Amino acid sequence: MEAKNLRVSRQRLKFSLERMAKIGATDGGGVHRLALSDEDKQARDLFLKWLKELDLTVRVDEMGNIFGKRKGRSPRLPIVLTGSHIDSQPQGGRFDGILGVMGALEVLRTIQENHIETERPVMIVNWTNEEGTRFPPAMAGSGVWTGTLNRDWVYRQADIQGKKLGGELARIGYKGRQPARKWPVHAYYELHIEQGPILEKEGKRIGVPRGILGLNWYDVDIEGKANQVGPTPMEGRNDALCAAAEMILKVNELPGRMGENLVATVGEIHNSPNSRNIIPGRVHFTVDIRSWDDDLSLRAWEELKRDFGRISKKRGCPTILAETWQVEHASFDESLVKRVGETAQRLGFSTHFMVSGAGHDASYVNQVAPAAMIFVPSIGGRSHVEVENTKWEDCEAGANVLLHCVLQSALEK
Numbered sequence: 475m476e477a478k479n480l481r482v483s484r485q486r487l488k489f490s491l492e493r494m495a496k497i498g499a500t501d502g503g504g505v506h507r508l509a510l511s512d513e514d515k516q517a518r519d520l521f522l523k524w525l526k527e528l529d530l531t532v533r534v535d536e537m538g539n540i541f542g543k544r545k546g547r548s549p550r551l552p553i554v555l556t557g558s559h560i561d562s563q564p565q566g567g568r569f570d571g572i573l574g575v576m577g578a579l580e581v582l583r584t585i586q587e588n589h590i591e592t593e594r595p596v597m598i599v600n601w602t603n604e605e606g607t608r609f610p611p612a613m614a615g616s617g618v619w620t621g622t623l624n625r626d627w628v629y630r631q632a633d634i635q636g637k638k639l640g641g642e643l644a645r646i647g648y649k650g651r652q653p654a655r656k657w658p659v660h661a662y663y664e665l666h667i668e669q670g671p672i673l674e675k676e677g678k679r680i681g682v683p684r685g686i687l688g689l690n691w692y693d694v695d696i697e698g699k700a701n702q703v704g705p706t707p708m709e710g711r712n713d714a715l716c717a718a719a720e721m722i723l724k725v726n727e728l729p730g731r732m733g734e735n736l737v738a739t740v741g742e743i744h745n746s747p748n749s750r751n752i753i754p755g756r757v758h759f760t761v762d763i764r765s766w767d768d769d770l771s772l773r774a775w776e777e778l779k780r781d782f783g784r785i786s787k788k789r790g791c792p793t794i795l796a797e798t799w800q801v802e803h804a805s806f807d808e809s810l811v812k813r814v815g816e817t818a819q820r821l822g823f824s825t826h827f828m829v830s831g832a833g834h835d836a837s838y839v840n841q842v843a844p845a846a847m848i849f850v851p852s853i854g855g856r857s858h859v860e861v862e863n864t865k866w867e868d869c870e871a872g873a874n875v876l877l878h879c880v881l882q883s884a885l886e887k
């Protein structure tokens with residue numbers, strides 16, 4: 475068959491996704507497949523088995539990133555890379571990440587069964603620990619591979635039980651020998667669910683992100699004075715949770731104050747000792763600020779710092795602020811973005827140019843190679859939750875766009 479008439483198999487893609495969704499399946503219809511857990515290992519084992527059936531050259535690097543390479547006519551030319559991540563959020567969805575890995579697998583299966591010869595090698599990847607929910611930071615596998623994160627520092631990151639990432643990688647048998655170090659990539663494509671409501675609202679099939687919003691993470695620690703709730707008068711209390719409550723609302727009001735071009739969220743909070751009998755003595759919470767405009771994010775944080783300072787003083791609760799993680803906004807490669815849009819239109823799909831509010835492995839890869847993403851609609855805009863869903867025909871559409879983008883790049887001399 476001529477390359478331009480190739481199409482992926484919806485049935486096979488659906489089967490692969492449904493098979494993967496069984497690993498770590500939750501009662502609510504989602505998956506719980508945290509990075510380097512037993513479920514992650516099981517999914518990786520299955521993925522490896524499928525790669526080997528395709529006769530790919532498989533390697534696992536020291537970060538547990540899994541690569542499978544299909545030969546091209548010119549083995550020395552920089553490769554075309556495509557993939558995403560197998561790990562999930564706690565009680566997360568069946569499409570986030572895994573769609574980009576199973577989509578890439580479907581692309582390789584389609585190319586292979588039609589005996590298509592490409593000029594450049596095509597390689598599939600599963601990046602380790604994209605979610606960063608068990609071991610911060612997120613996108614750890616691609617971050618080390620691109621040289622942005624230090625391998626040994628990442629190895630030392632611990633989960634809530636104190637287990638280290640490096641140890642868990644070895645425990646599940648995926649601490650490979652290959653150095654996790656970038657090599658020349660001609661083009662990187664990542665298929666992903668939108669994780670937002672825009673495509674559905676616009677009635678469009680394929681989202682073409684121009685880039686990814688900048689992301690800023692902060693940690694806030696408030697020190698109050700714990701005491702018995704009955705005998706302690708209201709006056710003179712140093713209630714850390716009340717201080718947190720005021721601060722959290724400031725975070726929520728921030729985008730409105732800054733002119734809407736950013737989003738700001740407190741998603742995690744720990745109250746201590748968390749007893750109905752005790753005035754809260756300590757609170758920890760996180761702040762997440764995202765914008766396409768990096769300066770705006772920083773100005774927003776400065777505003778927040780002033781607010782937090784005022785609240786902390788008023789309530790007599792000393793507060794420590796930490797700047798945990800910063801990633802500047804990233805524009806994807808213009809010619810690849812254009813290709814994604816044109817390819818989708820040629821295949822008969824409606825398209826919508828947008829930006830991605832979520833971080834992806836593509837953000838790191840984009841720093842060292844031309845990269846682009848393909849988005850498909852999330853039903854109800856819901857993601858990172860068990861009800862996360864995408865229509866099979868949209869998964870298929872996204873995989874077909876991925877197929878033809880990969881083919882065009884892989885046929886280039």
Ligand SMILES: [Zn+2]
Binds near residue numbers: 570604666
């Ligand atoms: Zn993802």
